[in-house]
Every structure is written in C-alpha cells, then in structure tokens.
Amino acid sequence: MIEVRNVIKSFEGRTVLHDISCVFEKGKNNLIIGQSGSGKTVLMKCLIGLIQPDSGEILYDGRDLLKLKTPDLKMLREEIGMLFQGSALFDSMTVMENVMFPLTMFSNLITIEREKRAQFCLERVNLHGAEDRFPSEISGGMQKRVAIARAIALNPRYLFCDEPNSGLDPQTSILIDELINDITKEYNITTIVNTHDMNSVLGIGDNIIFLNKGQKEWVGNKDQILTSSNEALNNFVFASPLFKSVKKAAVSEEFAKEFPNG
C-alpha cells in the first residue's frame, strides 16, 4: 500500500500538484486518470522519487520515501518496477539483456539462473523468440511487454505504469491492460497506472483517482465512474462521441424503464 499525504509540487511558481492525498491499495489496479497536462506523470515521478515534491509525505507501507537514507532508499528502489511511457528499454542491449539487467545489477544469481529468470519473465508476458533482437527491431507492443518483463524481473512489490497503452492499437492495448491486471492479482502487488484511455479505466480500474488541473477531483472505481455526477469527470469520461452515445442510450433506457408507457 502506498499512501500519499498532502503532496504539493510547483515548477517555477506554477503549481502543478495542489495538495494531493490518496491511497493506493495492494493487489489492486490503482488508476490515475486525467487529461494530458493534468499532472499524472509529475505525480507518478514524485511517488517514485524522480521528482522531489515541495511538501508532503509518501509512505510505502509506512516507510516515508522522502525521509529514507540512501541505503534504505536503494533497498526500496529494488522493490519498485516501472513501465515508462516510451518503454525506456536500453537500446544498446538485446531484449534478453534488458530483462536480465536488473538481475545482473542487484541479484546474486549466477548467469544460468539469471537467464532462466529472464526467460520466465519473457514467457510471462507472452513474448517468444525475440530474445536476441534489439529494441529498435521489435514493435511498440512488444517493447511494452519487454519493459513489463524487465519491471517484474526482481519480483517488485510496487509496479508503476505511465500510460502503458499510449501509441498502441486498441487490441494490443487491451492485451497489455490484461497483462498488468493479471500480474497485479497473481503477485498481489500495488500497481499504479497513469492513463487517459477510457477502455483501460473501464477494463481494469479497481481504484480510480481523477486529476483535474493538478487537483484531486474524484475518487471511485470503474462501476461508479459512469454514474458520477461530478461535472469535470463527466466532461472527461464522455468526451468521445462513442461514450456520448453510450450515455444517451443509458439515459433513454432508464427513461423507458421509469415511464414504460412513453
């Protein structure tokens, strides 16, 4: 579980995160949603310590990230896996070497065991036969999978995903979402996903935090999101014509139920 308390962050006098407090639960897909520029990435980078917030606390099962000493911070880092928006695979290494990298740096396994573990992770993300290829030689969806395999190589307790399906086609998107969901449930880890994709929200959103211009606007889950009365949230959710028509259909259905005789 990760607990965020009163996190504030501003850049050059412009406040990007206004006093955010929230809880990300273990074994659940915790989604941070919001428009582009609403501060999702900044919040995530604060959570993992890439950006120092101006004030606030970030508790990893009770350990305050911002107060940890270097050795403890290093230990915590090894418990964190992260999937970056652009995959961030090391392009001088092959797929296999990428997945093995955290193991090489931080585990005491011998080479054969490391290879076995990396192979297992690659199979876990349904990737076969790409071990010796370089990241530039595989498709975006495959890169995402390799990045997931690398993120789970050290059995993380916390998994962060920044826009895991940006740049992917709808089908691949759904596969990646399912993969994240399966891994979260199977290993019972705390997963946090940034997204603005409504398909993901409705697919895997166990716990959803809606950011609007750096403010926490709404908290709920995928069953509550369509029926919320929050205006900003509705503008976000029903922005696309598809969802507008879904809403219209839902409303007219309810209308028909309430007044069966027209």
Next chain:
Amino acid sequence: MPLVKSVSTLGSYVLLMKKVFSVPERWSVFFQQFIREVCKLILDSIWIVVIISIFIGAVITIQTQLNMSTPLLPRYTVGLATRDVLLLEFSSAIMCLILSGKVGSNIASEIGTMRVTEQIDALEIMGVNSACFLILPKIAALVIFIPILVILSMFTGILGGYLVALTTNVISVSTYIYGIQTAFIEYYVFYSLQKSLVFAFIIASISSFYGYSISGGAIEVGKASTNAVVISSIFILLFDVILTKILLQ
C-alpha cells in the same frame, strides 16, 4: 547574468562529477561497459587519427622546406621541425580537438538520447547510479586510451613526412631521417602525454555533462552535442595554454 549562468553550470558539472566518481555497483558490469566504450570511442577513431596525422605530417614537411630554403639552416632542420611540431602540439592538442568533434558529439548525443527516452530515469528507478554507470566507463576509456592514440599520431605523422621524402624531391630520405633523430628531447613526449590525459578528461566529462543535463525533447540532443564540442574545444585550448606554461617553463 551570463556570469551567474556560468557559475551555476560549473556547479552542476562539479556535482555530476561527484556522482560519477563513486564505486561502481558491479565491477563486472563496469568492465563490460568499459570494453564497449573502448571499441566504440577508441577503435573507431584509429583510422581518422592515422589519416589526419599522415597528411598533416606530410604538409608540415613540405611547408617547412619551403620556408627554410636558406643556406644558413642545415637541410635536416625540416625533419627536426616536423618532428617537434607533431610532438609538441599537433598530436596532443590538435588531435584532441579533432577527437572532441568525433567522440564528444557521439558521447553527448548517446547520453542525451538516453535522457530524452527516459532510459536514465529507468536506471535511477532501479537504484543504479546512472551517472557512474554511464559516464565513468567513458572517462576511463578516453583517459587510458587517448594517450595511446596520441602516440600513434606522433608515429604516423612522422611517417607522413617520410612518405614525402620518399616520393618527392622536397628532401632526401637520409636527411629527413637524420633530422628526426637530431636534438631529440624525450620530455616533449611526456609533456604531450600529460596534456592529452587532461584533454581526454575534458572531452569525456564535458560531453557527458551536456548530454546528461538535457531537459526536453529530441531537438535538445542536437544542441547538447554542439555545445559539447564547442565547450570542450574551448577548454582544451585553455588548458593547452595553462599546461604549456606549467610544464614547459
């Protein structure tokens, strides 16, 4: 304001170097990276060092002969002058200027691309000291092997002059050979090697610094690699003056 900016840039440079000079997490990985950098930065530069040195050695020989066609100077002065120009200045300072263009821009754009595509963030998240992991092997590779390139350049430069003597009637081979052996001061070689150690560090560290501190998108990568070359060239020339004053006087 430019002064404030330079001071703060210098400050960030010093802080980055502090991060770079720490003990690598895994020596085996460090060694692997080191070998990779040597192949990419040094082995790939051998041909350019050889070609440029041969041509410059040849040109210096021809020009010196033209400017010294007075009976007051012995003919072998041409060989002597060629050798000393190479040993004192060309093979260290000018060669490093050329290498800063080739190697420096390569380093800055590689690290810059890693910054822009969040690969450096990925390293940090894993708990790897990204500065030490990426930059230390490059500094080590250049500081150890650029002096060797400098020696190579000295030999091939003198060879360039020899080829001129052999193929033209500018100077006879025996006079040239006599010239390059006359009044040889060993210390010139050590002076050049000491300079090249400093230049190698300047190229590696400044280029890495400009790549590492990029913020923003792909356009910044181009800017960083230009800055890396310009600034490291300026510092090479500055330290050329300083070190010459210290070491030769």
